[in-house]
Amino acid sequence: MTMTSSPSASSAGGYLLDNAGDQVPDRWDALSRLYDEPTFRRFQEVGIRPGWRCLEVGAGSGSVACWLAERVGPAGRVTATDLDTRWLDRLQLPNLTVARHDITCDRLPVLRYDLIHCRLVLSHLPNPEAVIDRLIRSLRPRGWLVLEEFDTGCLDGACPRPRTEREHRANRIREAFTRLIEKRGADLGFASRLPVLLTDRGFQAVEVRGSYESGPSVRLLERANLEQSRAELIENGVTPADLDAHLDQLPRLPLLMPMMISVVARKWPS
Numbered sequence: 001m002t003m004t005s006s007p008s009a010s011s012a013g014g015y016l017l018d019n020a021g022d023q024v025p026d027r028w029d030a031l032s033r034l035y036d037e038p039t040f041r042r043f044q045e046v047g048i049r050p051g052w053r054c055l056e057v058g059a060g061s062g063s064v065a066c067w068l069a070e071r072v073g074p075a076g077r078v079t080a081t082d083l084d085t086r087w088l089d090r091l092q093l094p095n096l097t098v099a100r101h102d103i104t105c106d107r108l109p110v111l112r113y114d115l116i117h118c119r120l121v122l123s124h125l126p127n128p129e130a131v132i133d134r135l136i137r138s139l140r141p142r143g144w145l146v147l148e149e150f151d152t153g154c155l156d157g158a159c160p161r162p163r164t165e166r167e168h169r170a171n172r173i174r175e176a177f178t179r180l181i182e183k184r185g186a187d188l189g190f191a192s193r194l195p196v197l198l199t200d201r202g203f204q205a206v207e208v209r210g211s212y213e214s215g216p217s218v219r220l221l222e223r224a225n226l227e228q229s230r231a232e233l234i235e236n237g238v239t240p241a242d243l244d245a246h247l248d249q250l251p252r253l254p255l256l257m258p259m260m261i262s263v264v265a266r267k268w269p270s
Ligand SMILES: C[S@@+](CC[C@H](N)C(=O)[O-])C[C@H]1O[C@@H](n2cnc3c(N)ncnc32)[C@H](O)[C@@H]1O
Pocket: 011, 015, 018, 019, 031, 032, 057, 058, 059, 060, 061, 081, 082, 083, 084, 101, 102, 103, 104, 118, 119, 120, 121, 124, 125
């Protein structure tokens, strides 16, 4: 495989929600329930078929990589990369390769993939535009890029137009959580720039969808995120009483996740 990884992961220290910790299985479960089906629909829309070579960047639990591996079959190949492959290492599929790899700096093969997918990774990286350029170099002509990220700019809080104290509190805590992620270098307004970034780079058929989710899996994700970052939220001004009251009230809150922006674009031969 023409993919190499650096011994030390450059962005691991900056990532708030790392892949260790008791809350991680719940986070994977929630992300998969909320976002895998829409992601798979995007792959079907671009016409994924047996024999394709796919790259799944920041693959996390590997749920998307496994789906891809099944779709591309024995004639295809899926490479699933992550800074921290502890969840991916358990996967045993003959056409799936797992690689510890930092997408910001480790080598990627050139002109190799028919499909590259990256979900909830780019916004957390220090220079996402440079990473997009690296992904583009790794795509074959007529290959597809599917990029999916949250954008907090489209929604006014976890509970828009709050009326009750618990809804106001939910918004205060979501705001504090968002600030914490941004303090670590994330740009949660980045996703809305994706269409123009890709069009500027000569991509054709740039297609964008946005969706909001609510329901039990959103509450599961909220709890996992807040419990994992509890100490830092408190260090940054959230009171333990507010946080505990919010977690206690979660089952009664109609919380929304930020908008998930999903962009599909096709590389054109230059
Ligand atoms: C929020 S999780 C998303 C996981 C998966 N893409 C999903 O949507 O379910 C972000 C993942 O990106 C990985 N990650 C963060 N920075 C990375 C980097 N520089 N290179 C590769 N993976 C990275 C993390 O280790 C984590 O597994």
